[in-house]
Structure formats: C-alpha cells, structure tokens
Amino acid sequence: MTILDSLSTTDEALPDIYPLIDTHTHFDAPVFDEDRATQVQKAYAQGVRHLVLVGYLYRHFDRMYETEQSVNKMTQPIETSDNQAQSSLNTHIALGLHPFYIDQHTEKHLTDMEQKIAAKRPLAIGEIGLDTFTDEMKEPEAFAKQERFFKVQLDMAVTHKLPVMLHIRKAHAEALAILKAHDYDAHKLGGIAHSFSGGEQEAKAFVKLGFKLGVTGQITNPNAKKLRRAIQAAVDSYGVECLVIETDCPDMTPIMCQTSDNSQSALGQSPDNEWGDAPNHNRNVPANLPWVLSTLSELLSVPAAELAQQLWKNSCNALQTDWAYPV
Ligand SMILES: [Zn+2]
Numbered sequence: 001m002t003i004l005d006s007l008s009t010t011d012e013a014l015p016d017i018y019p020l021i022d023t024h025t026h027f028d029a030p031v032f033d034e035d036r037a038t039q040v041q042k043a044y045a046q047g048v049r050h051l052v053l054v055g056y057l058y059r060h061f062d063r064m065y066e067t068e069q070s071v072n073k074m075t076q077p078i079e080t081s082d083n084q085a086q087s088s089l090n091t092h093i094a095l096g097l098h099p100f101y102i103d104q105h106t107e108k109h110l111t112d113m114e115q116k117i118a119a120k121r122p123l124a125i126g127e128i129g130l131d132t133f134t135d136e137m138k139e140p141e142a143f144a145k146q147e148r149f150f151k152v153q154l155d156m157a158v159t160h161k162l163p164v165m166l167h168i169r170k171a172h173a174e175a176l177a178i179l180k181a182h183d184y185d186a187h188k189l190g191g192i193a194h195s196f197s198g199g200e201q202e203a204k205a206f207v208k209l210g211f212k213l214g215v216t217g218q219i220t221n222p223n224a225k226k227l228r229r230a231i232q233a234a235v236d237s238y239g240v241e242c243l244v245i246e247t248d249c250p251d252m253t254p255i256m257c258q259t260s261d262n263s264q265s266a267l268g269q270s271p272d273n274e275w276g277d278a279p280n281h282n283r284n285v286p287a288n289l290p291w292v293l294s295t296l297s298e299l300l301s302v303p304a305a306e307l308a309q310q311l312w313k314n315s316c317n318a319l320q321t322d323w324a325y326p327v
Contacts, residue, residue: 015294094125123163191318194214196230247292254284254288
C-alpha cells in the first residue's frame with residue numbers, strides 16, 4: 001500500500017510539497033527490495049532530496065553501501081514536473097552499532113567499523129546509544145556492554161570529527177550522563193537524538209548539549225501527548241532550530257498512512273525478523289515525510305514553507321553539511 005493508495009481510504013488531503021531531508025531511514029531493508037525504485041520516485045515527488053541510511057548491524061553495512069549506489073544511480077537524473085532534471089534524491093550513509101542488537105555485536109565489529117570509516121568517510125556515526133526496552137537489556141552485563149559500545153563509538157566520532165545519531169530508549173538519564181562526561185561536543189560536531197522519545201526535561205537537556213531532536217511520524221498521533229509536549233517545550237525554550245525530521249522507515253508510519261491497528265513493526269520490537277515479515281501495508285516510506293512536516297507546522301503554528309526551510313538548515317547543521325536549499 002502506498003501513500004497514494006492509502007489516501008484513497010482517508011479524507012486527508014496531501015500536504016504541500018517542500019524540499020525535505022529524511023535524516024533517518026532504513027531504506028536498505030529488504031522490505032523495500034521489490035519496489036525501491038518506485039519509492040525513490042515517490043519520495044522525490046514529495047520533496048525528499050536527501051536521505052540518510054542509518055546503520056544498526058555490522059553485517060548490513062555492505063548492503064547499505066549497495067543501496068546507496070543503486071539509489072544514486074536510479075536518481076540520475078530524475079525528471080521534475082517542469083522537466084528540469086537538475087536535482088535528485090541523494091543518499092548518504094551513517095555507520096553504527098545499534099544498542100538494541102548489543103548481543104550480536106563483537107569487538108571485531110568495532111575495529112572493522114573503524115577501518116571502514118577511515119577508508120571511506122561516512123556522513124555520520126549512528127545509530128548508537130542505550131536501550132532498555134526489554135528486561136534482557138536491563139541486565140547489568142548487557143547494559144554495561146551497551147555503555148561500552150556507546151562510548152567507543154563516541155570516541156570514533158571525536159577522532160573522525162563526525163556527528164552522531166543517537167538511539168536512546170528508556171535510558172535517557174544514563175545516556176545524558178555519558179554524553180556530559182565525554183569529549184564529544186555536539187555544539188561543534190552536530191548530532192541528532194533520533195526518534196526522540198523522552199519527556200520535556202530530557203528534550204531540553206539534549207538540545208542544551210547541542211543535539212537536534214529527530215521527530216518521526218509518531219508526532220502525527222494525537223495520543224502522543226508526552227512527545228508533543230516535549231517537542232513544544234524544547235521549541236519554547238530553544239526555538240524551531242532544535243528540530244529535524246525523519247521517517248525512520250520502515251517504522252513509525254504516520255497515522256494518516258496506517259491502514260490497520262497492527263502498525264508496530266518497530267526496529268527493536270521484532271529484532272529477529274528485522275522487518276522481514278513486517279506487513280507491507282503498514283510499512284513506512286520516505287514519501288510519507290511531508291506528513292511529519294505538516295503535523296509539526298500545525299502543532300507549532302509555524303507556516304509549513306518557513307518550517308521546511310528551517311528544518312533543512314537544522315539538518316545541515318546537525319549533519320555538518322552545506323547542502324543548498326533547492327529553489
Ligand atoms: Zn533507526
């Protein structure tokens with residue numbers, strides 16, 4: 001089911017189209033293998049101009065590079081509505097070992113990852129952090145390993161002067177303590193607290209450290225009251241400059257694009273299948289990103305055109321790039 005298909009079953013009107021950066025995706029996941037080219041065209045048509053493929057397991061790093069190459073080939077050139085093939089959907093790589101999969105990571109993965117970074121500079125290090133979503137992860141041994149891998153990957157970010165993409169779930173205080181004690185300085189190197197899920201105080205604490213808060217399709221759910229309050233509070237204190245948006249596809253499908261109650265295929269919820277049996281009709285896709293923009297625009301009372309331009313700037317700032325805003 002695509003966004004256009006799903007729209008035929010809802011009353012929602014498509015949001016307006018503005019240039020956007022999808023700062024966090026897993027577009028290399030096999031769940032996109034059958035129609036990746038179509039999804040690239042749809043994403044482009046919805047304004048998505050840059051898309052970051054974010055690492056989580058070492059064994060998938062090569063798959064990410066293959067996806068980057070194939071998508072970049074698919075998009076050279078894309079015909080725009082006025083037949084100007086001047087731009088395309090640019091794909092980028094972040095390399096990282098995700099805390100949820102800590103039992104699958106080895107010391108060798110860390111050294112091999114460092115070699116890959118030295119050989120070909122990625123856009124960022126990620127996703128890295130702490131996650132105590134399940135009881136097993138709260139076990140002292142597992143959590144200690146998460147902390148160690150988090151710190152070593154922060155070290156790599158400092159050594160290579162790269163921004164990090166944080167995955168922090170149910171471990172905000174512990175993550176903030178590590179970040180405060182570490183040499184990694186997000187004010188200088190950038191960084192994103194991806195799919196931010198904490199409360200108001202935590203939101204402000206990450207922004208204070210220099211991170212942008214990554215907002216996903218979760219914000220489109222009117223019941224996500226804690227998240228909405230946290231984002232609003234951060235913006236009240238620090239301005240819209242503290243936000244970026246992301247799909248985190250194939251997860252976090254915006255509520256207006258969901259077609260059944262069974263919407264949770266989330267990374268971290270079903271680690272064994274890694275989306276292998278995620279129901280296709282609830283899969284999130286990069287083309288759904290405008291729904292995050294339009295919901296934020298409404299929530300924060302900032303016109304979508306203005307917000308889109310600011311989010312572009314924020315993303316470049318967080319990722320230490322200077323991508324030109326398409327006019
Ligand atoms: Zn992710």
